[in-house]
Amino acid sequence: MNEITAAVVQIGLVVLLLVLVHRPLGDYMARVFTSRRHLAVERAGYRVMRVDPDAEQRWSSYLLSLLGFGAASILVLYGLARTQHLLPLSLGVSPMDPAGAWNTAVSFVTNTNWQSYSGETEAGHLLQMAGLAVQNFVSAATGLAVAVALVRGFARSGTDGRVGNFWADLVRAVVRVLLPAAAVAALLLVALGVVQNLGGHVEVTSLAGGTTVMPGGPVASQEAIKELGTNGGGFFNANSAHPFENPTPLSNVVEIFLLLVIPFSLPRTFGRMVGDLRQGRAVAAAMAVLWVSAVGLLTWAELAAPGAVPTAAGAAMEGKEVRFGEAASALFAASTTGTSTGAVNAMHDSLTAPGGGVALVNMLLGEVAPGGVGAGLYGFLVLAVLTVFLAGLMVGRTPELLGKKIGRHEITLVALYILTMPALVLVGAGLAIALPAGQAGIQEGGPHGLSEVLYAFTSAANNNGSAFAGLTVATPFYDTALGLVMLLGRFVPIALVLALAGRLASQGTVPAGEGTLPTHRPIFVGLLVAVTVVVVGLTFIPVLALGPIAEALA
Amino acid sequence: MTTATPAVTAPRRGRPGAALPFVRQTLAGLRVLLVLTVVLGVLYPLAVTGVAQVLLPWQANGSLVAADGSYLEQADGPTPAIGSALLGQRFDGDEWFRSRPSAAGDGWDATASGGSNLGPESQDLLADVELRRAEVSRADGVAPGEVPADALTASASGLDPHISPAYARLQVARVAAARGLDESAVAGLVDSLVEGRDLGFLGEPRVNVLRLNLALQTMAP
Structure with a gap:
């Protein structure tokens, strides 16, 4: 089988697995978040936590609970990072400095998993297990909760803005969805070679006579939720390129599947909860169009290998592993940047210029192709609201989506949501290249240096976490600035989405009339994709022209 | 759906800060986080570790191999490990098949995995x-034109255990000469x-350098 056929079949396998699994998983998640019954273990948990899982919350108190949980998480993680040298299983690591600990705490709480530290030497096992891996679960569960709350906004009518109970949504997402799936996935990964022990570094004498270190740790248990929860924070510095995190092409496909499976199943959950499966299919189709385009373009770019170094070497193999090669690296890169995961199995800084550009644009789309766990669905539903609004303007009718009128108040929230991420990216990157402290971190001058900075702020604002790692980011300036951008990039959109959910839930439902734009037909899918691309294009083309485009044309 | 009870149990009177809703929610968040940390941060990884150590001890401990090629379940046991079947090592000298260039630390440093990021x-990279x-x-x-790309570029992890079949074949003559072996025998190896x-279409064809050198060592120590 030649390289290109193998690449296509490899993509086909991932698609097939997603097609098979998204229905049962999507339906199951819809049942999880609509069931009125608590499991016995959940009820016991609620008693210890002293929260009432049956109280319906208005959107504002739902948000307050979410923010309270986020604040508690940041405090605890910051504390763990600052005191990790005192904890058991610390392997002799030093405590993180204040800026680094702040950056790491915010990074993992916001589902970004940007890492300004190196896993194998700067994070003890207990910080990894009880701090970072816990946030891998609960930050994903938080994303799921927000998505479900927005879907309830569409599904309900005439409440006074009640969108569910945050604590129940959080606990159910963990107990009934993420934990069982992660446990199975972790053991599967161990079977394929991912390590899982509590040991530290062991020195051995290598075959040729030197010494070499065998690192250890609870890697598989973290790897599973890192992908499944679209988190992306590697146990090791090399992330999913490290053979102990991702040992074979087969484990590579398992990890790609894990990071795509919940985002691609949630449209089904949405369709199920609003009582119209066609609506879910339309959203999934739009996500699929964007993801397949990104995979196709990135695979082409890496196999065609344009650029000075790939041409000289004969292939774009810098920063790639032999077992994956160009195709499996491109598939991973497109999936990880499309889902806000940010794990990498190849070094994105060394991708070809068009390949790195696709990865960047994938994040600039706002992480909706198919987006992070929960975040992808709510991001796409916001874009769907914008699309019916624009379509309504074109034909002069009151725009509505699923029987909800999109009025001044709703579209204001949507507009603020759309503007938040570009504002953070452009202001942040602008400041970084203007200030000496920001310029100091740039590894390469010229367009590639701008791409490095732009990629960093895009990754932070979209809670992705992948990096053009040539940029030196373990400095107080980048730690602090990127921490702020991650925090605002996560919680400002969430606040706006929950406000929108409350607004929708308090509306009545208008029956579809002749002037209603059907939102399940291919034409709407096309419109939705176009709006997504155009909004991003108009916002970012100037800076893209100065960075990756200039580099590709050089 | 219409009850308006707060979702957090009302605090006992007199607790500091209890009047502020955000502080109250943060305290609730701390309690929830504590319980979830016990389950997700302690029980879950320990349970996975326990099952993995019983059912899949070789993989769970890093796919270690001994000098005779046998599999080991611990690095510091009676038989010393010479490395992991999954991690690349430094091989200098004409008698060894070489690994790809490595940007991990000073080369193949498993405490500093990573690529060049160039x-x-x-x-510089050129x-x-x-x-x-x-x-x-x-x-x-x-x-010079015959040297394959993987021999010219650093891997992503700096610990890539593999080289392409082309790079392995290219090294056969040198290794055979250095060890006084028949070239066709080494080529056959x-x-x-x-x-x-994998499965005929996943990833790329490859040769594990440590396994190759181990087999070579067994053939002509």
Whole structure:
């Protein structure tokens, strides 16, 4: 089988697995978040936590609970990072400095998993297990909760803005969805070679006579939720390129599947909860169009290998592993940047210029192709609201989506949501290249240096976490600035989405009339994709022209 | 759906800060986080570790191998491990098949995994590529144009255990000469250790350098 056929079949396998699994998983998640019954273990948990899982919350108190949980998480993680040298299983690591600990705490709480530290030497096992891996679960569960709350906004009518109970949504997402799936996935990964022990570094004498270190740790248990929860924070510095995190092409496909499976199943959950499966299919189709385009373009770019170094070497193999090669690296890169995961199995800084550009644009789309766990669905539903609004303007009718009128108040929230991420990216990157402290971190001058900075702020604002790692980011300036951008990039959109959910839930439902734009037909899918691309294009083309485009044309 | 009770149990009177809703929610968040940390941060990884250590001890402990090629379940047991079947090592000298270039620390440093992170137009990287090409071309006596890409570029992890079949075959003559072995025997050894794509279409064909050198060592110590 030649390289290109193998690449296509490899993509086909991932698609097939997603097609098979998204229905049962999507339906199951819809049942999880609509069931009125608590499991016995959940009820016991609620008693210890002293929260009432049956109280319906208005959107504002739902948000307050979410923010309270986020604040508690940041405090605890910051504390763990600052005191990790005192904890058991610390392997002799030093405590993180204040800026680094702040950056790491915010990074993992916001589902970004940007890492300004190196896993194998700067994070003890207990910080990894009880701090970072816990946030891998609960930050994903938080994303799921927000998505479900927005879907309830569409599904309900005439409440006074009640969108569910945050604590129940959080606990159910963990107990009934993420934990069982992660446990199975972790053991599967161990079977394929991912390590899982509590040991530290062991020195051995290598075959040729030197010494070499065998690192250890609870890697598989973290790897599973890192992908499944679209988190992306590697146990090791090399992330999913490290053979102990991702040992074979087969484990590579398992990890790609894990990071795509919940985002691609949630449209089904949405369709199920609003009582119209066609609506879910339309959203999934739009996500699929964007993801397949990104995979196709990135695979082409890496196999065609344009650029000075790939041409000289004969292939774009810098920063790639032999077992994956160009195709499996491109598939991973497109999936990880499309889902806000940010794990990498190849070094994105060394991708070809068009390949790195696709990865960047994938994040600039706002992480909706198919987006992070929960975040992808709510991001796409916001874009769907914008699309019916624009379509309504074109034909002069009151725009509505699923029987909800999109009025001044709703579209204001949507507009603020759309503007938040570009504002953070452009202001942040602008400041970084203007200030000496920001310029100091740039590894390469010229367009590639701008791409490095732009990629960093895009990754932070979209809670992705992948990096053009040539940029030196373990400095107080980048730690602090990127921490702020991650925090605002996560919680400002969430606040706006929950406000929108409350607004929708308090509306009545208008029956579809002749002037209603059907939102399940291919034409709407096309419109939705176009709006997504155009909004991003108009916002970012100037800076893209100065960075990756200039580099590709050089 | 219409009850308006707060979702957090009302605090006992007199607790500091209890009047502020955000503080109250943060305290609730701390309690929830504490319970979830016990389940997700302690019980879950320990349970996975326990099952993995019982059912899959070799994989769970790093796929360690001994000098005779046998599998080991611990690095510091009675038989010393010489490495992991999954991690690349440094091999200098003409008698060894070499690994790919590594940007991990000073090379193949498993405490500093990572790539060069140099971009596709980097002049530094271009210089590295030409340096490696000259070195391989000299050591293996092949034309500079014949050196495959994986021999000229650093891997993502710096611990890539594999090289391409082309790079392995290119090294056969040098290794056979250095060990006084028949070239066709070494070539046959390489061919027998070429791994195809997983399931026929996943990833790329490859040769594990440690396994190859171990087999070589067994053939001609």
